[in-house]
Amino acid sequence: MKITDLGKAGDKKKLAHANWVANEVEALFRSVRSSKSHDVQKAIETKYGVDVSYFTTWNAWTICMERTVGSYDEGYIVMLELTVDSIEGFLNGCRPLLELNGCLLKEKYGVVCLSMISLDRNNGLFPVAVFFCRSECHETWHKFLEMMKPYVELHKSKLTFISDRQKGLIEAVGQVFPYANYKYYFRHMYKNMKYRRGTNLEK
Template structure:
């Protein structure tokens, strides 16, 4: 918790995944972003099921540890689970709750399919201004009125950048944070509950050490990812011209006739990229360079980046370690007055024809609508060029060869 607070980024992904052993339970996780946009697991627990009550309990404990009040301006992202939506609304009614866009698209594909439709949905997500968002939504309506009506039922502030606040300093809209963490602990999810929890703790302990080694290799003011992003922004500056108004504001225009207003005093731009991500946009960088070229006192471009991308912030996040613990024989005896009974044994429903050797438990996740069902390792021969080994002509194989010229044809004439 202390490391996450040091990261200066109020953003958490929350999700649940099932245990694969003989005692079916759910693992609820809360995963954040570190300064280098890597996963930073914050909290996890085991509950009976993903219900509103279990999510409410988990959120209450998470809020106490992070010192979040009922009116906290925090940002969460989830897969639109039925239990977590009312739980967040109850515990943190003022938070910004984003929905994973990939899951929104998968649900949309069940009714409306097509690459052009999918590209427009992504364009709606990437729009950082209201005008751009409305323009793309109008194009979507012209293409497919049914998809437009379905998408309008989901609040735009949950899935489009144009409606995001700048509190989280990230435009992340995929809940890959939790999915990556769930994949890392997959080997521990088919073990008993205590063993599973120990597996997760040991993984986190090792992960902190691995990232610490990468931090020790870094030099400079910004972290690696921030440096790459900022260099890409600088490349696009040549096509922009900034004009100063004398009061800290700049009018920045390009040859493409797009024009925005940059306010360096407030560290904002009307394109909203700076506000959403914490990085100065290409318009802001153009204004900063214009200020430096005119001999005015101005910070370097790297100093205008939000502090969560500083190397010092990344280093502060990983100063807090997870301590090793003794084995079970060294654990103190609990003075709990109640007798704790093991959970009820339950054999899970097998969803695949390929059973596990230890009890027929499902090992693979359910595939999405647009994912191929690779149940066999045999590759498809569709659209491959086939050559006959008899006549050496294309378009058929040796089994269907009827002597279309070449060696096969000569051989057949000789036999007759």
């Protein structure tokens, strides 16, 4: 039975589950990659006169997203596998410089990605490792660095770490790599100095 065969709006709404909605709007989603969940909701309402819930349209949007660009779960597994192979590249073709950074992932999982990036001989960025965690703090940085220590210390030169002074990162590096060099981004230091100068002028 098709959804258009039912007269009552309540009956139509019951049939408008996430998989059905995804099948109906998949072509639209593929042609307009910028589509959001509310676009899915509007398309179903316009075509069938059914007010689908936000929860259903979000699930349908997620289904279309994974059909188009691949599964989030598979993507995480691939990224983790690639970082293991990066160790050999870091040891054989990169400078002993490791940039540490953290960013929030706002998609399905809402987790934090901690990254370790180096420079190759042509000054190109070379990803060494990524670590997914619930929050960016001293404990998660310490765990990430401890996991990487046996590998990155195989580099023939003394390591130098560089960062923007993320939460708990300075202490974690000092504990796990007590003899390594540690540098800060000048841009980050400049912003702090400019902010403090402005604060003092206001007093």
